[in-house]
Amino acid sequence: MKVGLLTYHFSDNYGALYQAFGLRQWFIDRGHDAEFINYHPSYVEEGGPLDRPWKPSLWRKNATIAYMWASHIQRNLLGDRAQKRGFEAFRRTYLGATGRRLKTAEDLGSVVGRYDLLVCGSDQIWNPSIQRGLDPVYFLAIPGSEDVRKIAYAPSFGRTSIESEHLGELHALASQLDGISVREETGLDILADAGISPERVHVVPDPTILLGNFDMLARKKAPSDEVVFCYALRTDEVIRDVAGRVAAKLELPLVSARSSRQRWSDIGEGISPTPVEWLQSLANSAFVVSNSFHGVALSVIHRKPFIAVKLPGKRAGMNARVENLLDQIGLSWRLVDADDADNAAKLVDMQIDWDAVGSKLTDLRCTGELFLQSQSVTVAPR
Numbered sequence: 001m002k003v004g005l006l007t008y009h010f011s012d013n014y015g016a017l018y019q020a021f022g023l024r025q026w027f028i029d030r031g032h033d034a035e036f037i038n039y040h041p042s043y044v045e046e047g048g049p050l051d052r053p054w055k056p057s058l059w060r061k062n063a064t065i066a067y068m069w070a071s072h073i074q075r076n077l078l079g080d081r082a083q084k085r086g087f088e089a090f091r092r093t094y095l096g097a098t099g100r101r102l103k104t105a106e107d108l109g110s111v112v113g114r115y116d117l118l119v120c121g122s123d124q125i126w127n128p129s130i131q132r133g134l135d136p137v138y139f140l141a142i143p144g145s146e147d148v149r150k151i152a153y154a155p156s157f158g159r160t161s162i163e164s165e166h167l168g169e170l171h172a173l174a175s176q177l178d179g180i181s182v183r184e185e186t187g188l189d190i191l192a193d194a195g196i197s198p199e200r201v202h203v204v205p206d207p208t209i210l211l212g213n214f215d216m217l218a219r220k221k222a223p224s225d226e227v228v229f230c231y232a233l234r235t236d237e238v239i240r241d242v243a244g245r246v247a248a249k250l251e252l253p254l255v256s257a258r259s260s261r262q263r264w265s266d267i268g269e270g271i272s273p274t275p276v277e278w279l280q281s282l283a284n285s286a287f288v289v290s291n292s293f294h295g296v297a298l299s300v301i302h303r304k305p306f307i308a309v310k311l312p313g314k315r316a317g318m319n320a321r322v323e324n325l326l327d328q329i330g331l332s333w334r335l336v337d338a339d340d341a342d343n344a345a346k347l348v349d350m351q352i353d354w355d356a357v358g359s360k361l362t363d364l365r366c367t368g369e370l371f372l373q374s375q376s377v378t379v380a381p382r
Contacts, residue, residue, distance in 0.1 A: 003027050003034040004115035006138060008123045009097055010040045012087045012260045014231070014278045015294025018214070019122045021094055022207030023153060026372070036097045039108055043131045046072045051131075064130045075260060083260070086274025094217070094275075105136060109143035117375075118142075118150045122183055122207050124158035128166050139173035151179035151375045154204050154368070159317040160186045161193075170194040179375040181368075184324040204368040206325070208297045212365055217276050218283035218302065228268070229285035230256040231278075231295040234318075236264040239309040242336060242344040243267050243289040246307060249345040252286055287348065293321040300329065300361070303354045307347055310337040329360040 005027075009020040020036065027034035042048045047068030051058050091097040102108055112118060118140045125138040136142075140150040152174075162170070171194040174180060181202040182188055188201050204210070228250060230243040247254035247268065254268025257278050273281055279298065282288055288299040288306040299306035308326060310319045326332045331352065336344050 001032050001116040003032050003117045004037045006120045009036045017275050019207045022211035038099050039102045048131050080272045083272040090275040112142050112145040118148050120152050122154035124156045126155045127158035149178050154183040156183045160320050167194040181371050186320045202371045204371050205364040210368040218279045226286050227253045227255045228287045230267045231290040233292045237312050238338045239291045240267050241341050242309050245345045249348045308335045329357050
């Protein structure tokens, strides 16, 4: 089949690229012609246009847009250009993402008819943004796609609940999908709140878990061997202290990969790796500390000793993704927060039963494969 994929493949974010790689590669490994539809709306990273700035009631929305504008300009002018080129090269070489940028649903209408199957997912594509709310494109509500089979594979809401104002639209958008799956149990609950029967929804693993093997990219020895590798997103709170304690315990250098949106000083020695170098650094390190879902997921896949760190404060709702994964594979005890950071060093000496974890990962992988096989082996008429 010819499969069209819609996700955040365009983001300069290591996890976003690897979940995209995992999903496409799964289809390719099974003989399908899978490619990313190059939908890249301006609101996701650039903020999008202001919405009636003369209305005081929209001040918060427009302030967010203005902040995103400023951040985007700053990254373009002052960001690490070599790192950015590395992201662009990864998209070309490993995601096969080429062609002109498509910014609207109408832009997509001229291309979707060429596919036998459309797949939206994974990542936080169902997380309503303050600028846009829910995006119908990420539910495959695209002009010209009426005769194409449409499924969602492991999209995430990125939180445990969404505002009630979005539930009616969520019901309408999700109802028109031929097959629905989500990445977390909380996503099942959100869809139920929107009136989607749980019997219609499957909980499946992230595409990185689904693929389960990144040796083709990670096999090369990295300069970061015999270090503690830290990958922090959104904040350095808690994780800085935990990473420092782990490095001191192991008496190893501490190295951290910079995020393109980093607003804090480096944790240990900062590096700006390309996506391939990032994975190699993680896979060849002695220990990993991360507050990122994909940092944790890829540590598990590569059987690296790790500590997962909870996001604190107002970001705590985003911990559901990591909590759900670790609960599924029996490693919830590897998750620490601000209240038990003092005990992080103790986890260094506690061994992980990787054979037991591997068995649970196989079960998760089978869940995802069964869902996809049931949706994509044949193209049923609507």
